[in-house]
Amino acid sequence: MIIFSIDHKVIGKQYIGLALFSVVLGTLLSLIMRFHLVYPDAKVRLFQAMWPDGAPGGQMTPELYLSLMTMHGTIMVFFVLTTAPQSGFGNYFLPLQIGAHDMAFPVLNMLSFWTTALSLLTLLAAFFVEGGAPLSGWTAYPPLSGLGRITGPGEGLGQDLWILSIALFCVASLMAAINFIATIIELRAPGMGYFDMPLTCWGWFVTALISLFAFAVLLAGGILLLLDRTAGTSFFIPGGLIVNDQVQSRSGGSPILFQHLFWFFGHPEVYIAILPGMGLISTVLSVFSGKKVFGYKAMAIALVSIGGLGFVVWGHHMFISGMSPYSSIAFSVLTLAVGVPSAVKTFNWLATLWGGRLRFTAAMHYALGFVSLFITGGITGLVLGQPGLDVYFHDTYFVVAHFHLIMGVAAIFAIFAAFHYWFPLMYGRFLNERLGKVHFFLTFLGVYAVFVPLHFAGFVGNPRRYPDFKEYEFLKSVMPLHIGVTHAAYFLGAVQLIFLFNYFWSQRHGAIAPANPWNAATREWRND
Amino acid sequence: MTNVARTGQMVLIAASAMFFAALTSAMVVRRGLSGDWAAPALPAWAFATILLPLLASWFVHTGRIGIAALAGAALVASQFALLANLQLARIAGAFCFVLIAAHAAHAAAGAAALARFGARAAIFWHFAGALWIYVLFLFGVWA
Amino acid sequence: MAIAILIAALAGATLALFFQPRWWFPDAISAHAKAYDAHFVVTLWIVGCIFVFAQGLLAWVVFRYRDRGQAPEAHEGSGKLEVIWTSATAVLFIGLAFAGQGIWAGIHLEASNPHALHVEVLAKQFAWSYRYAGPDGIFGRVDIRQIDDSAGNAFGIDSKDPNGRDDITAALLRVPAGRPVELYLKSRDVIHNFFVRELRLKQDVVPGMTIPLRFTADKPGTYEVPCSELCGLGHHQMRSALVVMAPGEFDAWLQEAQQKVAAP
Ligand code: HEM
Numbered sequence: 024m025i026i027f028s029i030d031h032k033v034i035g036k037q038y039i040g041l042a043l044f045s046v047v048l049g050t051l052l053s054l055i056m057r058f059h060l061v062y063p064d065a066k067v068r069l070f071q072a073m074w075p076d077g078a079p080g081g082q083m084t085p086e087l088y089l090s091l092m093t094m095h096g097t098i099m100v101f102f103v104l105t106t107a108p109q110s111g112f113g114n115y116f117l118p119l120q121i122g123a124h125d126m127a128f129p130v131l132n133m134l135s136f137w138t139t140a141l142s143l144l145t146l147l148a149a150f151f152v153e154g155g156a157p158l159s160g161w162t163a164y165p166p167l168s169g170l171g172r173i174t175g176p177g178e179g180l181g182q183d184l185w186i187l188s189i190a191l192f193c194v195a196s197l198m199a200a201i202n203f204i205a206t207i208i209e210l211r212a213p214g215m216g217y218f219d220m221p222l223t224c225w226g227w228f229v230t231a232l233i234s235l236f237a238f239a240v241l242l243a244g245g246i247l248l249l250l251d252r253t254a255g256t257s258f259f260i261p262g263g264l265i266v267n268d269q270v271q272s273r274s275g276g277s278p279i280l281f282q283h284l285f286w287f288f289g290h291p292e293v294y295i296a297i298l299p300g301m302g303l304i305s306t307v308l309s310v311f312s313g314k315k316v317f318g319y320k321a322m323a324i325a326l327v328s329i330g331g332l333g334f335v336v337w338g339h340h341m342f343i344s345g346m347s348p349y350s351s352i353a354f355s356v357l358t359l360a361v362g363v364p365s366a367v368k369t370f371n372w373l374a375t376l377w378g379g380r381l382r383f384t385a386a387m388h389y390a391l392g393f394v395s396l397f398i399t400g401g402i403t404g405l406v407l408g409q410p411g412l413d414v415y416f417h418d419t420y421f422v423v424a425h426f427h428l429i430m431g432v433a434a435i436f437a438i439f440a441a442f443h444y445w446f447p448l449m450y451g452r453f454l455n456e457r458l459g460k461v462h463f464f465l466t467f468l469g470v471y472a473v474f475v476p477l478h479f480a481g482f483v484g485n486p487r488r489y490p491d492f493k494e495y496e497f498l499k500s501v502m503p504l505h506i507g508v509t510h511a512a513y514f515l516g517a518v519q520l521i522f523l524f525n526y527f528w529s530q531r532h533g534a535i536a537p538a539n540p541w542n543a544a545t546r547e548w549r550n551d
Numbered sequence: 552m553t554n555v556a557r558t559g560q561m562v563l564i565a566a567s568a569m570f571f572a573a574l575t576s577a578m579v580v581r582r583g584l585s586g587d588w589a590a591p592a593l594p595a596w597a598f599a600t601i602l603l604p605l606l607a608s609w610f611v612h613t614g615r616i617g618i619a620a621l622a623g624a625a626l627v628a629s630q631f632a633l634l635a636n637l638q639l640a641r642i643a644g645a646f647c648f649v650l651i652a653a654h655a656a657h658a659a660a661g662a663a664a665l666a667r668f669g670a671r672a673a674i675f676w677h678f679a680g681a682l683w684i685y686v687l688f689l690f691g692v693w694a
Numbered sequence: 695m696a697i698a699i700l701i702a703a704l705a706g707a708t709l710a711l712f713f714q715p716r717w718w719f720p721d722a723i724s725a726h727a728k729a730y731d732a733h734f735v736v737t738l739w740i741v742g743c744i745f746v747f748a749q750g751l752l753a754w755v756v757f758r759y760r761d762r763g764q765a766p767e768a769h770e771g772s773g774k775l776e777v778i779w780t781s782a783t784a785v786l787f788i789g790l791a792f793a794g795q796g797i798w799a800g801i802h803l804e805a806s807n808p809h810a811l812h813v814e815v816l817a818k819q820f821a822w823s824y825r826y827a828g829p830d831g832i833f834g835r836v837d838i839r840q841i842d843d844s845a846g847n848a849f850g851i852d853s854k855d856p857n858g859r860d861d862i863t864a865a866l867l868r869v870p871a872g873r874p875v876e877l878y879l880k881s882r883d884v885i886h887n888f889f890v891r892e893l894r895l896k897q898d899v900v901p902g903m904t905i906p907l908r909f910t911a912d913k914p915g916t917y918e919v920p921c922s923e924l925c926g927l928g929h930h931q932m933r934s935a936l937v938v939m940a941p942g943e944f945d946a947w948l949q950e951a952q953q954k955v956a957a958p
């Protein structure tokens with residue numbers, strides 16, 4: 024059966040299809056948000072048609088903006104960045120690269136995909152229930168997310184569905200992680216040691232290990248939060264609350280405890296998004312430089328240390344949360360320490376290019392763009408990792424700029440590179456190279472134009488998660504900047520159509536690819 | 552047993568251990584924070600259920616898988632009986648509920664796996680048994 | 695080739711924009727805020743140099759080694775280089791982490807000043823209230839059953855406690871210039887965040903906790919306080935202000951407020 028296929032290639036493509044659907048949806052939501060931010064009073068009939076309660080008369084309510092924001096973040100982080108690089112391309116190419124026939128547990132593989140699909144449906148269902156989608160952001164901090172409808176629209180059934188969706192996603196990711204790890208440990212071709220694996224496999228391996236521990240903790244946090252909402256427990260809800268003039272009968276819970284559980288997952292999650300991309304970029308840079316990866320072993324060790332250190336830096340998301348100021352100091356030092364292996368990777372990428380003969384294929388363009396974005400996005404981590412400085416920037420648009428560049432766009436560039444690089448194996452044809460390069464140049468320009476200016480809104484102190492900026496005198500000055508960003512976002516969104524066209528058109532009409540078109544040395548090109 | 556099955560179970564065990572570690576550390580932190588901790592009173596027979604996973608492991612060891620799975624099912628049934636009597640409004644009771652329910656899920660999965668895969672699922676079953684001892688220790692001694 | 699130019703151009707534009715004066719920090723109105731700005735500029739220079747170095751090298755390498763038919767060189771690693779750049783970045787990054795601790799210590803690790811003005815800050819969806827202890831210097835007990843926003847008792851000051859009779863509640867945070875202030879941040883419902891840009895201070899307000907926050911503002915003026923932790927559909931309208939007054943003016947305001955409380 025094709026739908027419930029247990030073939031890793033089919034499952035890989037299913038994951039990729041799910042991620043493509045999600046990224047289109049997530050992008051559309053972001054464009055609507057960008058529109059609303061600069062034209063908060065506009066009445067748009069389309070909004071009313073889509074959300075009769077959220078946009079009465081076409082006028083978007085703040086709660087609708089916040090729910091679009093929550094869904095945008097959740098869809099992008101979980102269903103795009105956790106799904107495509109690891110489960111999508113990983114499923115397809117890991118067995119091929121290590122010389123295995125399939126993943127270790129094909130049925131489990133099928134189950135994890137369908138659990139992911141169910142999780143996505145559960146999330147989207149939140150749009151259609153009474154009150155709409157939740158408004159507490161992708162981080163869902165209690166008590167806002169822990170008391171039900173009383174804290175706001177969307178905090179009723181919508182928030183329950185959100186938590187349920189995340190719990191399902193955790194289960195699916197745990198199943199996938201078990202599969203990846205067992206496959207790498209047990210099914211490597213005879214004679215292939217760990218240090219004979221391509222760096223892509225190292226990326227998937229470390230990512231699977233991170234998923235295994237991170238999602239287990241998020242699952243625990245999600246279950247406790249759901250009980251606080253539905254069973255009247257007080258894990259995260261303190262006593263003496265009066266919400267909406269109603270006295271709450273809880274006692275003793277700690278909102279900060281939830282944040283610890285969430286970010287113990289949340290920080291490693293950004294590495295889940297980026298490590299598979301790092302592995303792939305190493306390969307692409309080496310193939311198109313005509314050289315081996317510089318410092319292969321150092322690169323593998325850097326991946327492992329990023330994965331390990333990634334578990335002890337979660338507190339940098341909580342510098343202003345009210346936790347002990349002494350722990351902030353420890354988290355700060357560890358955070359800047361995790362920058363070291365990231366810098367080491369960058370140096371090795373540069374050294375891989377050094378002395379090579381660079382062939383500027385479309386995939387190579389995206390890989391070079393990845394490195395540039397990784398630097399631009401990563402460098403501001405050195406600012407935010409210092410608690411003293413973060414005190415001003417936390418929850419401003421400076422952070423929005425930082426994480427979109429490094430986690431969002433850099434990872435997406437790796438996905439574009441993966442498509443161009445592996446398309447010949449997946450469909451027997453090339454993605455159109457010229458369209459690919461045009462798309463690259465416009466997208467590269469677009470992401471710098473959208474996300475760099477947001478740093479400066481952060482300088483002004485512009486808080487994030489605001490549906491509009493009308494209330495404050497000091498925010499009047501940033502409006503021209505936001506208007507520019509919104510237009511750049513339209514441009515960025517529009518040029519993605521080039522990629523979508525290329526993707527679907529080339530499956531049927533692309534130039535036929537020969538057996539090993541890029542002259543790559545890894546196994547997946549030998550098998551067919 | 553194949554290496555793949557063994558490795559898969561070991562990795563699964565790592566994930567489960569992490570999940571229980573997360574719940575435990577949440578409990579330690581939550582208990583330390585507020586003065587509203589009152590240990591839940593589990594009935595004395597709850598501690599007798601420690602025998603069930605031990606027996607089951609022994610049956611697995613001696614090749615009597617069917618009986619082992621039955622012992623596992625009996626453990627799950629007794630856990631449901633425990634769950635029915637816990638007070639969720641008290642925080643210690645709530646943690647007790649979550650840990651026992653989480654364990655029941657593991658025990659049920661372990662018993663089902665024994666029934667379906669036989670001795671190949673033994674590793675996970677032994678782990679589930681040890682985990683039950685840990686949960687009982689938490690609420691019998693620590694809490 | 696084109697991509698080398700584009701990388702250089704975008705990196706250059708990014709760098710140049712970081713030096714634009716139009717969207718920048720607001721005035722610094724405390725010694726801490728000035729120290730913050732100074733440390734930020736230092737950090738920005740360090741980070742800017744790394745940025746220029748890395749992007750510049752990337753663009754240059756891409757340009758230099760573009761395909762001109764040359765044979766690729768064969769080096770595939772160098773333990774010496776790895777050690778050099780690993781330890782160099784380690785020293786730089788971790789050094790930066792330690793250099794940044796002074797600012798942090800200045801906010802949270804300094805002893806409270808015995809002469810500080812104490813003010814309680816209460817956040818709720820979607821408003822802020824402030825409470826001064828009055829002439830007795832003691833905050834009255836609170837009782838959540840007595841909370842009544844429409845009667846002006848957002849804190850729930852217990853009418854039976856004599857210490858509370860002279861407490862003053864206000865909708866704006868008024869403080870005298872030059873005097874240390876110690877805030878006690880509390881929330882009644884969800885998490886909010888108290889942010890004064892000009893003080894370079896930001897602190898979550900967490901229900902179930904009382905979090906102290908200290909500052910000494912030295913420049914009179916009115917400074918907006920935007921809630922900076924998502925707290926619901928009115929988050930973006932949860933606005934308040936810090937009013938820093940000349941000491942004499944503040945005393946006059948306080949006296950007037952006290953008289954109002956004393957003669958209901
Ligand atoms: C066309 C590209 C994109 C645009 C224009 C865009 C725009 C936005 C906007 C306007 C916000 C809300 C900021 C706020 O109100 O605080 C936001 C939040 C967010 N975005 Fe994007 N975004 C884009 C792509 C992405 C990608 C690729 C990711 C993947 C990581 C992503 C992840 C997030 C997350 C996690 C949030 C935070 C949501 C929250 O606050 O809970 N975005 N984005």
Ligand SMILES: [Cu+2]
Nearest residue numbers: 290337339340
């Ligand atoms: Cu982080």
Ligand SMILES: [Cu+2]
Nearest residue numbers: 921923925929
């Ligand atoms: Cu708020």
